[in-house]
Amino acid sequence: MLTRKQMDLLEFIHNRMKKDGVPPSFDEMKEALNLRSKSGIHRLITALEERGFIRRLPHRARALEIIRLPENLDNGGFKPRVIEGSAPAPAPRSALPISSSHALDLPVMGRIAAGTPIEAIQVASHNVSVPGEMLASGGKHYALEVKGDSMIDAGINDGDIVVIHEQADADNGEIVVALVEDQEATLKRLRKRGSAIALEAANPAYETRVYRDDQVKIQGRLVGLIRTY
Numbered sequence: 001m002l003t004r005k006q007m008d009l010l011e012f013i014h015n016r017m018k019k020d021g022v023p024p025s026f027d028e029m030k031e032a033l034n035l036r037s038k039s040g041i042h043r044l045i046t047a048l049e050e051r052g053f054i055r056r057l058p059h060r061a062r063a064l065e066i067i068r069l070p071e072n073l074d075n076g077g078f079k080p081r082v083i084e085g086s087a088p089a090p091a092p093r094s095a096l097p098i099s100s101s102h103a104l105d106l107p108v109m110g111r112i113a114a115g116t117p118i119e120a121i122q123v124a125s126h127n128v129s130v131p132g133e134m135l136a137s138g139g140k141h142y143a144l145e146v147k148g149d150s151m152i153d154a155g156i157n158d159g160d161i162v163v164i165h166e167q168a169d170a171d172n173g174e175i176v177v178a179l180v181e182d183q184e185a186t187l188k189r190l191r192k193r194g195s196a197i198a199l200e201a202a203n204p205a206y207e208t209r210v211y212r213d214d215q216v217k218i219q220g221r222l223v224g225l226i227r228t229y
Helices: 004-020 026-032 038-050
Strands: 054-056 064-066 103-113 126-131 141-147 161-165 175-180 184-193 196-200 209-212 216-226
Touching (some): 004 038, 004 064, 026 038, 103 161, 126 141, 126 216, 141 216, 175 196
Parallel strands (some): 103 141
Antiparallel strands (some): 054 064, 103 126, 141 161, 161 216, 175 184, 175 216, 196 209
């Protein structure tokens, strides 16, 4: 599965090669995707190569070969929802037994990083039953599987399922799904500092990352957690 930026780059390379017979330059790719540096293009190309969509030909300038295209390249666009993404810990004090609650099925939209940001996931992988009492009133919800341990001091462990209320903003101190530069999704505590946004871990082993407010999009707020043993 590809993120939106990866899909955009693959489509740009494909169209340029169909038109001119040669791949675009890194500067042209950077301008087409509205990125600030070539390092972002390098990361996208590496990701496409690792996923088997393109191949870099050695010892040749601007030498890229498209190996295959995803089925949804020509379906009118691609829109990721969210961002990819130890000893058992005690159950949270507010845990609700699913068997005694009215349960609803929510889509699990892949994995979310509770650690170093990982790429957003494209589509739902399966559904999970969630107690109705866990959901915020109104709005849409989805679920994500946690990967990593950066939120462990907030009671969120690797392998947990987090329940997210879909929203574009949140209050200071709330745990959110944040999409960084339209490429990587992470689960962190939100701190607003003027025109900057800090994404704060709940584990002293991880540093707080600070971004400009235009680099971060809030995609939801944590409202619940499901753990299996």
